Amino acid sequence: MPNRLQDIMRRRDIVLGPGYQFSETIPVEFVSSFGAHLVDRDGNDYLDAYNNVQGVGHAHKHVVDAVCRQMAAINTDTRYPQKLLVDYAERLLATVPPALSKLSLPCTGSEANDLAIRVARFHTGGEGIIATRWAFHGRTREVASFSPMLGAGSPLGPNVRLIAAPDPRLVGSGCSLEDYMRDQIRSAIRDLDRHGFRLAALITDSAFTSDGIFTHPVGFMKAVVDEVHAAGGLYVADEVQSGFAQLGDSMWGFSRHDVLPDIVTMGKAMGNGFPISGVVFRPEVSHEFGQTVGYFNTLGGRSISVAAASAVLDVFEQENVRERVVSNGATLRAGLEALTRESPYVGEIRGSGLYLGVEIVKDKRTLEPDSARCEAIIKDLRDRRVLISRTGPGSNVLKVRPPVAFTAADASRLLETFAVVARHRL
Template sequence: MSNRVEEIIRHRDKVLGPGYQFSETLPIEFVSGHGAHLIDRDGNDYLDAFNNVQGVGHANPHVADAVYRQMSAINTDTRYPQRLLVDYAERLLATVPPVLSKVTFPCTGSEANDLATRVARFHTGGEGIIATHWAFHGRTREVASFSPMLGAGSPLGPNVRLISPPDPRLVELGSSLDAFMRDQVRKAIQDLERHGYKLAAFIADAAFTSDGIFTHPVGCLKSVGDEVHAAGGVYIADEVQSGFSQLGESMWGFSRHGVVPDIVTMGKAMGGGYPISGVLFRPEVSDEFGRRVSYFNTLGGRSVSFAAASAVLDVFEQENVRERVMANGGLVRAGLEELTHNSPYVCEVRGSGLYLGVEIVKDRATREPDPVRCEEIIGDLRANRVLISRTGPASNVLKVRPPVAFTAADAARFLETFAAVAKRHL
């Protein structure tokens, strides 16, 4: 670590409030970026296979130019008529099923999920929330109450029930994943009702990111939606991490499962790194809330936010992003499977598009998690200038989640580096 970085950290520790963490054990000061690449102060090029917030790429020139031009003109909010807002809302709604015809614009993914839950409670008259065992949906007090990934220091609400993610290995012989998920939801609803809580909503990230990344088989969430609706609840699809073609097969993760949610939340890659989030509603779920409750977000509905988000959709339309994600994600997954299929320390490679997980274990037969080896692999990759992260309840799943700007050349570099690291650790 350089003297400069050490000095930054010392001053940072003096001025920042509690809870801040670095994304790496060895902090790196980046000064520029392009595509899926980050450049440090010494000019070293790091391949970013972790940070999908930039989506269409670090310092994407089209997004940067749109933000600059709009900031140079006007940056008003939703209290004033904006053609840019209307145009963007129409373009965004055109990417989802027609029944989702209303959209509200908060600022962050946490705020989006907070509003979604608030509307769900208003609409249903219920308080009960069902999420998965290690889910993460945000950091507001409300959303943290059903984000178990935050750990024991962040208590869950008494109105929250947790179910397992759609991991096919948990299904008993002779049953199906569809039946497994339906039965879990049914039991959670019954337990909520026994304790005096009517169901308000089931919420799920379609990639089940924090649970360890579970994307296959598809279709297992449709029966969950049926069960939720039968109990009078609403289905919230959290697309904050898995949306905007990250999974490749479709623009939105819920589409892969044949589910039409009542509410969809999104953020992160939505503005190419500029803060904006969205909540899409079936009007029958949101209209009465809108008539009786005023909602306004100071920063989420700014002109510059819509300029950034519109530029992101331009890139999707001009560059065939989804096809690129499927092609390059397929290359990475196939390469990871080939490099690890004989390793006793790799239990499974899973995922879709540019959203992949490699489960690291002490023994493939017992599947006992090995978070230490997982961290060593991440550190060795970082030392070789490739950035990834980890996920799962035991922090033993390598999380490969680059921006959708990831190219075939990036995929080749990633696999070449991973192959060298795998020889030492797998």
């Protein structure tokens, strides 16, 4: 490891607070970027097939120019009239069903989910929250209380109940996935009631990312949401990870299930790396909260962040992003399936668009997770300058989640590199 990098790491350990981690076992100092590529100090090009925060591409010129122009002009908050802000809100709301017509702007996905649950509690008068068994929705104290992925060191709230992810393999014979998920919701609601908690909300990541990535089959969510509404609760669709066309066949993951959420939360790719997130409400859900409590975020909705977010929507309109995601995602999935078809160590390949999971197991019959093999594959790919990550309760699902700027050439490079690694590991 270069002395320069060692020095950065040493100084970092001295000055940064607890809990900071590197994204790789062996850290790399990146100094420039473009599209789905990161370049280190020595000029080595790494394919970024993991970081979808810069969704429309690292250092995208249109976004950079929009931010620079706004920064050189003015940067005000939502307490002042901003035409740019109103224009953006109208454009963003045009991408969701008309019944979702009110937008609030925090800074992060954690803040968005925090506000969503706060409003849900206020509207319903309930405290109970239902989430999936290995979900991650953020890191504020409130949101961490229903993010079991954070582990034993971050306890769940007594008002939280967990349900299994929609894995069709868990469904018994004679039962549909829809029935299986509905029964879990009913059981969770009964248990909340028994312990004195009225239901406030069900919150799900629309790709069930931390649970291992489950995007198919679609349609079962309607029965789930109906049960939640019947119990007086709200449905919060967490699109922080799956939104902005990451799943390809729609702008938002919830729309694939033909359901109408009460609240939708957004973040990550919203500002292409600039701190902006969104919470979209049905107006009848948020009205009283707005009148009685109100909401203001000093940095949420500032001119510069809105300029970045507006430029992201420009790119979606100008570059046919969703069509590109569908095409390159299909190529990527087909290639991964072909390369792993005969492997005894791949349980299945899941996902949609440019959000794919490759389940690594010790035995296809038992589906016992193999986190060590999964980590070895990630390291081998990284050594060949392709970056991915992993997910799932067993840390055994390869997470391939590139920015939507991913091109056909990028997909080919990933598959060619994966083929080399697969020959040794799969």
